[in-house]
Amino acid sequence: MITVILFAVIYPLAIYGIAQFAPNQGKGETISVNGKVVGYQKIGQKFDKSNYFWGRPSAVDYNAAGSAGSNKGPSNADYLALVQKRIDTFLVVHPYLKKSEIPSDMVTASGSGLDPNISPAGALIQVKRVAKERKLSEEKVKALVEANINTPKVMGTPTVNVLELNVALDGLK
Amino acid sequence: MNTELFGVISIFIISIVLAIPVGKYIAKVYLGDKTFLDPIFNPIEKFIFKISGINSTEEMNWKQHLKALLSVNMIWFFLCFFVLLFQGSLFLNPDNNPSMTPDLAFNTAISFVVNCNLQHYSGETGLSYLSQMVLMFLQFVSAGIGMAAAAMVFTAMREKTTDKLGNFYNYFIKSCTRILLPLSAIVAVALLFSGTPMTFEGKDAITTLQGDNVEVSRGPAAAFIAIKHIGTNGGGFFGANSAHPLENPTYLTNAIELWAQLIIPFAMIFALGFFLNKRKLSYIIFGVMTVGFLLLVIPTVMTELNGNPAIEKMGIAQTTGAMEGKEVRFGPAISGFWSIATTVISTGSVNSMHDSSMPLSGAMQLLAMMVNAFYGGCGVGYLNFYIFIILAVFISGLMVGRTPEFLGKKIEAREVKIAAFIAILHPLLILAGTALASYFAAHDTAMGYWFSGNATGWLNNPGNHGFSEMLYEYTSSAANNGSGFEGLGDNNPFWNITTGIVLLLSRFIPIIGPLAIAGLLANKKYIPESAGTLKTDTTIFGVMVFAVIAIIAALSFFPALALGPLAEYFTIK
Incomplete structure (x- = not known):
């Protein structure tokens, strides 16, 4: 045919x-730093070092040679225990936070496992930790986060691209 | 939040408004009227017909249509099956992905031939670029087949008394070249410039900012994703489908992809009105479908925005709604809307993981596929609705004591038998399949060749949700949808073969049935409208059709829904 x-x-x-x-x-x-490619703008990557802003939990550990969500059902007891554990861990690393300040996207896995974004609230609650690790003033880091929030003008959701934010963070003196 | 809801509403309205001119254009294509694309496509089509030795002006009756339709499908199936079986050693395979097992190749070939795109593999690791291209070809032609069948039914409804119903190849080729191709090209280019890749290079190895080494899958995705939506196929290029950031990079591309899957199903209904010159009939049909769609979509969007009650209890902030399995750039409102759009229409692409949807949303997604006639897939959506119209005409004819007539043709025992058979087949395939799988899972049977290990091993979630996973898989197959509760371990002979059979039966029988009914009706004597005729373009008749759909489609599934998502809803409430 x-x-x-x-x-x-x-x-x-x-x-x-x-x-x-x-x-x-x-x-x-792609996004390059000093001529070296450090990542794809649209593809989330793993950040677990304490001097970087972190992304969302990932069912594939940000391995971009594949992609998947957790596919856990909302009533699954093992899954709910996992979310509880993520909340507890998050509170240990960010002792200054109240539980009710943690937005749900920071403790739930994305659909693709490669979500490049977090919610603005998810970035703002990490400011204090990152500022302390980097010995920068909180105001400065907070201003950087706010400059990296993409607010939709007409339709959409407000987002923060974690990689772009961290690249900008590395440039901050 | 407001920008989210505004996004949902405006995408829906824009799609409806644009569907009217597209519908007019489609009607012109099938009528053979002049259109502005003639100078480009006339020579191409002439060339195709000349090389393949087809006389595109020869009029066919409904049996000849059917024969042509089934034989081309058979050829495509074998072509695709062998490519998948040997892709590992064929060209265009930069990532060195292996060949498929025979049962997986069987399932994949069928599911792309029948416009379902149930994917029991992950695109990144399961397919070579050559296979992706072959599957993309099937995405065009399987959509074209559905539209050609609908075009034949349109013709049969238009003619007074005849057995000449146009030429199958003519309808088919024109559907592909004049409707699917131009729309796909527009969408593909829009995606390209928003960041979707279109390259034949393989994986890229990079070192991330904090020093990890990762490989990033790429490929000729933009062309594929465009037709996957325009043709309501839904098979993703990457494993995570349209949740993948390269497959669906921004909120804007999300809107474009939503529009792309809605446009042809919407436009086909308007095309019917222009084609028959009975616009009121098409408005009534569209109205019934829209009411059904809204009844499904509104509760879904609301539950997703409200978030998971079980996570609410843990005391964190769920201001952005239920986020498990969803992407931040889309958010729960448009993800909920998409999940219903993709299930009422037989697309089956996903931008969030349905397995992690809230229980009520899961119930709505299932119900959307169980009805399978609100808008519906390319062409076949209307065919399913046609069956319900025939049944509604018959039942309301009996209720008011008039001879049931539709568009001047008497509906008699033979047509009603065919329609009833098709209406019953859908629940039968779904429930029988689910019962079989549930039996094995409940007894934790050792499956031998069919599945490595015991049957509960294929479930990703326990309890009611596990049952929903199995129910969803068969519903999705029978509706030729292709989305899934993807936690289900479905790449094994048991699921590959049983769903493969369901796919075949539920694609071709619901095409054969309406074709036969339309062919038989077209052959009958035309009775001019009189005062005694039951009017079919009135609101009352619309309500009647809706009632028939609700009774037949929804009620037969209520027990199954109660065992799965509804039970889960009450456990976490």
């Missing part, structure tokens, strides 16, 4: 051709 050639060869090649004019020639947008 000739349609195979039209839809499986010509159509993708045409789109591939157009891709050459797209950002980074359609290979995915």
Whole structure:
């Protein structure tokens, strides 16, 4: 069938051709520091060192060669115990927080396991810890977070890109 | 929050408004009228018909339509099956992914041929780029098949007394080239410039900011994702489907992908009105579907925004709603909306993990697929609805004591038997499959060849939710949807083969049935409308159709829903 050639060869090649004019020639947008690629802008990566802002829990541990959510049901007892453990750990590392200040996205896994974003509240509650680790003033770090909040103008949700925030953080003196 | 709700409402309204001109265009394509794309596509189609030796003007009756439809599908199945079986040693495989096992290749080939895209593999590790391209081809043609079948039914409804119902190949090729191709190209380009990759290079190895080494999967995704939505296929390029940040990078692309999956199902209904010159009928049909859709979508969005009551009890802030399995850039409102859009329409792509949805949302997603006729997939959505119309005409005809007639044709025993058979087949396949799997799971049977280990091993969650996982898998197969409660361990001979069979039966029988009914009706004597005719383009008739759908589709599933999501809802309330 000739349609195979039209839809499986010509159509993708045409789109591939157009891709050459797209950002980074359609290979995915990257972020570089000093000329070295440190990550893809859209792909979340693991941050667990205490001098960085952290992203969300991931069912695939941010291994971008795959992708998946936890697929845990809302009533699953093991899952609820895991969330409770994440809350407790988070409180140990951030002793200055009240439980009710932790937003749910910081203790639940994303759908793809590669979520590049956290909610603004999720970033702001980490400010004190990061500032202390980096020996920076809290106001300065807080201002940096606020500058990195993407607020939707018409529709959408407010987000913070964790990688971009951390790259900016490294640049802060 | 307000920007979230505003996003949901505006995407829905924009889709409806744009569907009217697209519907008009589709009607013109099937009528053979002039359109502005003629200069581009006339020569291409002529060339295709010439090479394949098809006379595209030859009129066919409904049996010839069916024969052509089934034979091309058979060829595609074998082509795809063998590519998947040997992809490991074929070209375009930069990540060196292995070949599929025969049962997985069987399931995957069927599920893409039937427009379902139930994926028991993960795109990053399970497919070569060659296989992705072959599957993309099937995403075009399987959508085209559904639309061609709908076009034949349109023609049958239009003609007075005839057995000549247009040419199958003509409808099919035109659906693909003039409708699916241009729309997909637009969507693909929009995705490209929003950050979706389109490259034939393999995985990229990088060192992250804090010093970890990771590999990042890429590929020719933009072209694939466009047709996956336009053709209401739903098969993801990456494992996480449209939750993956490269597959669906921003809130804007999310809106585009939502629009892309809604547009053809919406437009087909309006196309019917333009095609028959009975716009009021298409407004009534669209109205019934929209009421059904809203009844499903509103509770879902509200429960997702309210968050998980079990997590609420732990004392943290759930201001952003239920976030397990969801992405921050979308949030729960649009994720809830998407989960219903993708299940009423037979897309089955997901931007959040349905397995982690709240119990009530899970019930609504299931119900959406159980009804399978509110909007519905490319072409086939209307065919399913057609069955309910026939039943509603028959029942209301009996109630008021008039001969049941639809568009000037008498509906008699034979047509009603076919319609009733199809209406019953859907619950039968779902419930029988679920009963079988639940039996094994409840007895924790050792499955031998069929599954490594005991049957409960395929469940990712205990209790009622585990039952929902199995129910969802068969419902999704029977509705040719393709989404899943993906925690279910479904890549094994038991699930691959049983769902493969359900897929086949539930795709082709519901196409054969409406084709047969429409063909039989077209052959009958035309009775002009008189005072005694039951009017089918009135609100009362719309209510009647809705009642038939509610009784047949919803009530037959109530016991199953009560055992799964509803029971779970009451346990965590």
